[in-house]
Amino acid sequence: MCGRYEILIRPENSEMAKIFEMIRSRRQSGMQFETGEIFPTNPAPIIADMDNEISAELFIWGFPKYRGSGVIINARKETAAEKSTFKQSLIHRRCVVPSTGFFEWAHDGSNRKYKFNLPGEENLYMAGLWSEYNSERKFVILTAPANESMAEIHNRMPVILPKSAIKPWIEDTSAAMEILNAEQPRLTAVGADGAEQLRLW
DSSP states (O other): OEEEEEEOOOOTTHHHHHHHHHHHHOOOOOOOOOEEEOTOOOEEEEEEEESEEEEEEEEEOEEEEEESEEOOEEEEEETTTTOTTTTTHHHEEEEEEEESSEEEOSSSSOOOEEEEEEETOOOOEEEEEEOOOOEEEEEEEEEOOOOTTTTTOOOOEEOOGGGGGGHHHOOOOOHHHHHTTSSSOOEEEEETTTTTTTTOO
16 A cells, blocks of 8 residues: 655656645635645645646545545556446546655564665655545545565555656656556665665565
8 A cells, every 4th residue: 555655846856846845826715735755634745637738737635425524545457447435536636646665564573664666766656546526636546466576564555657658657648557557666764764775676
């Protein structure tokens, strides 16, 4: 799964700076965007087709659960097309969740926290779905079975989008289904304190 991720905005990171500036220029009322570690129910940037234009918006992370409290933050790619919660969003409301990496915790008793990213890349883009609940727009992150680069830490990983797949994922349903079923890239993991590189292969 993906239960935490990070957005750091640095002047030298032009991609994230552009997303931040786009959101600031739109000035969504009542929505505050905090950088750093992103938690479920936080407002966070997504990239989506809004009124026939791909743009960055602030949506809330997590669909509401229909029974009981809490939110749904992830959707399994294998079953999203079958689940009523996600089916229409998969067809009509796909989005991209920008990040500078996501976090996962070791389950070996140490509970060590690791940050995963693409080798040599500062940014990582995850496939998402969005919908609207009581006039609030919300998103979930799609997940896939973990590949060997992170299977020792967790059995799920976000569906990672290369930059070349961002526009097709948002705009083209047929292309999106191909992207959804593509092999996931290898990731690197670093201890969240930055002090340790985790070698998984």
